[in-house]
Amino acid sequence: MKITIVGLGGVGGYFGGKIARKYAGSPEHRVVFVARGAHLAAIRSDGLLLKTVEGDFRVRPDLVTDNPSEAGRCDLVLFCVKEYDLKAAAAALVPLLHEKTVVLPVLNGVDIAERLRSILPRGVVLGGCVYISAFIEAPGIVRQVGGSCQLLFGPDDGQAEMYRPLETLLKEAGIKAELSASIAVPLWTKYLFVSPMAGVTSLMRLCFGDVMADEKGRGMVRGLMAEIERLASAKGIALPADSADRGIATVERFPHATRSSMQLDFEKGRRTELELFVGYAVRAGRLFGVPMPLHDELYTALRRKE
Secondary structure, three states: OEEEEEOOOHHHHHHHHHHHHHHOOOOOOEEEEEOOHHHHHHHHHHOEEEEEOOEEEEEOOOEEEOOHHHHOOOOEEEEOOOHHHHHHHHHHHHHHOOOOOEEEEOOOOOOHHHHHHHHOOOOEEOEEEEEEEEEEEEOOEEEEEEEEEEEEEEOOOOOOHHHHHHHHHHHHOOOEEEEOOOOHHHHHHHHHHHHHHHHHHHHHOOOHHHHHHOHHHHHHHHHHHHHHHHHHHHOOOOOOOOHHHHHHHHHHOOOOOOOOHHHHHHHOOOOOOHHHHHHHHHHHHHHHOOOOHHHHHHHHHHHHHO
16 A cells, blocks of 8 residues: 655644654555655755654655655545645645555544535545644644544544554554544534634633633634534534533643643734634534624734734
8 A cells, every 4th residue: 555644844744754663664565755855855865863752763765855746646535634735735736546446634623524525526535533732843843732633533424444444554553543434523622622722822822721710702703612512413423421521621621821822823914724723623613604703803903913
């Protein structure tokens, strides 16, 4: 099997590193990393150093490139770019695809698979969801600092069993992979707490603990979660009845000083994933006739800030 990991940031570096450690150099598999800039140069020179809570290890893929077409036709593409790079990165995937190529996106958001299918002319796009905290520490070095490192994936149509060999492949690489016949539920369960925290921390410029200790901030988070629950229901996504309560409990388990990645992007003047999180809820609310007043207010404020 030929496996390509597109995007070697924290998420792609962690899961790609695990895959490369197990399968690179083997006669049955070929592992390709698609990276860019100084990160690419460092991996070409010295391999990828992955620092995890379990220990550190260095891997060398069979090929590292900034040109996806050099990978040739692939059987599995792990798609790990930022949302704002999705369109360009997806267009560059086309030479990698045959009719049965599995494209597994592990971005935040609930509409990623749908958007990829609208761009890619062939291949099979699954839904994917990960729980991990990892980042590029320096060129050629990815550090994982938290999260369960779980990877959930599956098709939208519920016909999951045909992808059981992929689950086995990932598990044998040391990845906590779980095949789901109802991938929309974990996707929306994560979105329900990640999106409100991304938006409110960015607006208030406060860490998780300080937002939840602030009466107004906590109320806003809870209200945004309730709106997402109603939106999911309108779309036919059967979330548990206590999803917002579970979302609050999940947030409270994070270290007090945690800051969202979108907050960090705002603070550093970088591009943000505002459209992926808050913007999506605003647009979907209008489409499905679900009032989203808190999302509307938050989106307007963050657009001004951006």
